[in-house]
Amino acid sequence: MISKSQISFIKSLHQKKFRKEHGLFIVEGLKSFSEFIGSGYEIDSVFHTEDLSPKLSKLSQNVKIYRVSTEELSKISALNTPQHLLAIIKIPENPEIKPENLKGTFHIVIDGIQDPGNLGTIIRTADWFGFKYIICSQDTVEVYNPKVVQATMGSLPRVKLIYTDLINFFAGTDLPVFGALLDGNSIYKTDFGNEGLILLGNEGKGISTGLMSKITVPVTIPRFGKAESLNVAVSASIFCSEIRRNS
Amino acid sequence: MISKSQISFIKSLHQKKFRKEHGLFIVEGLKSFSEFIGSGYEIDSVFHTEDLSPKLSKLSQNVKIYRVSTEELSKISALNTPQHLLAIIKIPENPEIKPENLKGTFHIVIDGIQDPGNLGTIIRTADWFGFKYIICSQDTVEVYNPKVVQATMGSLPRVKLIYTDLINFFAGTDLPVFGALLDGNSIYKTDFGNEGLILLGNEGKGISTGLMSKITVPVTIPRFGKAESLNVAVSASIFCSEIRRNS
Structure with a gap:
């Protein structure tokens, strides 16, 4: 009652x-x-x-x-x-990012994703592939939105999300930044090395103009058909899979 | 007005x-x-x-x-x-499947996917990777559901969906069947050859028991973290990408 x-x-x-x-x-x-x-x-x-x-x-x-x-x-x-x-x-405190914690492996960086299902699916996928941190711009959909939590399917406790100013964040790291773009190098021919950040943009607008200069390696999932773009959670998953297949 | x-x-x-x-x-x-x-x-x-x-x-x-x-x-x-x-x-007529049209390339087969967003995303992804046919079990969510159409983002006219009895369908084809399972061979070590069917199951129940015997190659996306499963549209995308990366 x-x-x-x-x-x-x-x-x-x-x-x-x-x-x-x-x-x-x-x-x-x-x-x-x-x-x-x-x-x-x-x-x-x-x-x-x-x-x-x-x-x-x-x-x-x-x-x-x-x-x-x-x-x-x-x-x-x-x-x-x-x-x-x-x-x-x-709701726990927004965790702090210590640049040394990010070294030696890969992390996802999200620039303004708005759809709760997309963010939740990215968290679930990150958990599957063993990615522990997701760094989000302040305008990314809030992770505690019930639709995000639902789409994570229980993965939320294992993946740390940090909401922060991405310009400042990139200024404080020297990790390579692999930007998901429509006109980069083929993901199938990209050498990801052993550490880096995967930068994914907003569903409609892509990566913000202000962040484009932070990209060290522009990467594209080659298109074989005619769709204009891929869903951002799908792109994230293919990036995670490509990084792990070579690890 | x-x-x-x-x-x-x-x-x-x-x-x-x-x-x-x-x-x-x-x-x-x-x-x-x-x-x-x-x-x-x-x-x-x-x-x-x-x-x-x-x-x-x-x-x-x-x-x-x-x-x-x-x-x-x-x-x-x-x-x-x-x-x-x-x-x-x-709504056009449900297209007929001629087995000879399926030869020499890859197609997606869906066994009972229920979420409209998942089906729509799979159609969009199929269009990106140039997969032209999706064969669906009769209990798969209807493609003309507005939420499916929305999630395809305009890809629907380029991908043909066929709703049919999958048992009969498999009986009429000798293409290899790559089943997305949790305990198959690593997708990174699978030789997909140059034609075949990618079989994806329902969100909660996976592939129906009655279809398990039709799988010729059980395939798994290796897990590096702790999530219990991947979203089915995410799995579909990684299959599509793996097939194209080797083509």
């Missing part, structure tokens, strides 16, 4: 403004939620419809657990098809 | 049942719509808010053209953010 004020509080977390104000975000579904247990994220509360006692017994004593009806869950869920469990989790 | 009955007719095309009944589907946005002009698809009507006269002058005399207000367009649009133009296009 949950109160009307709880319902309206949780629903407010569907909006960025209130997530920021309260420092909380929503994760839905037992499978995705399980990945947050013991991951370092602080769990505030859990609302569930089914008997999940064995799984929930692993949670710390401080987590508030509420058994709710399917109807109550549908009132607080951000999904079209609610998934038996909704958890409220504390 | 459009009538109330036109509005309710167009809105009915947001639903599969009425698309089937009327043999019509919706395409939104000038860019996507332009790809259908002269493509062999028969255009029924166009509703637009802005002055598009030069572009619309290329259309056949039989196409009905309506200038509408932004408010009217928002009433008939299936998008959250309507895009100045909505066209109604005739």
Whole structure:
């Protein structure tokens, strides 16, 4: 049983403004939620419809657990098809970037991606290929948007997202920058070496003009047909795969 | 100016049942719509808010053209953010598959993908990499769903989708079947040869049990991190890219 004020509080977390104000975000579904247990994220509360006692017994004593009806869950869920469990989790501090932590491997840099599904899919793909950091421009869609969290399919606890000013960020690193462009070198002939940054631009506008000069290696996924462009999460995935296939 | 009955007719095309009944589907946005002009698809009507006269002058005399207000367009649009133009296009006949047309190259076979965004992204990716046919099981999401059409970003006229019984389909072809599985051979070490079918399963359930025996080469995208799986459109893209990189 949950109160009307709880319902309206949780629903407010569907909006960025209130997530920021309260420092909380929503994760839905037992499978995705399980990945947050013991991951370092602080769990505030859990609302569930089914008997999940064995799984929930692993949670710390401080987590508030509420058994709710399917109807109550549908009132607080951000999904079209609610998934038996909704958890409220504390938003961690935006991690700091220490340039030395980025050396010796590859990271994804995102310049203004707007679609939550695209960002979530990139996080999931980064987790599959073992990329640990994603550096995002300040105008990239917020990672705690419920649609982003949903699309990550539980990968969020394993991938660190850092929102920062990309101009400053590039000024502080000497890693090679592989920019995903339509007129670069073929990705199949690119030597990625053993470290670097993969820079991906906005869905419609691509990489910002101000960042173009930061690209050290322009890279293109060759086109064999006639589509005008690839989806940005698809491009990201092909970059991740090409880097790993040679590692 | 459009009538109330036109509005309710167009809105009915947001639903599969009425698309089937009327043999019509919706395409939104000038860019996507332009790809259908002269493509062999028969255009029924166009509703637009802005002055598009030069572009619309290329259309056949039989196409009905309506200038509408932004408010009217928002009433008939299936998008959250309507895009100045909505066209109604005739659904073509489900093309027949002639096995001889499939020889000598690669095609995508889809077993029960449900998410419209995933199917649309696969069509767009297929068009980028020059794959011309996608063979879909009967329970795959319908290609004329507005969300599929939207996600194709105008690639639909260049990729032929065929909905068919996959058991029968596989019985009639001797092409190698590369199945996307979690426990196959590394895709980086797979010799795809010069023709074949890439079989992709449903988002949650994977490839149906009944189709597993049709797979001649089980193929896996190696995992370097900890995500449980990859998004199916991402997997499809990495398969397409691997096949083309070696071609």
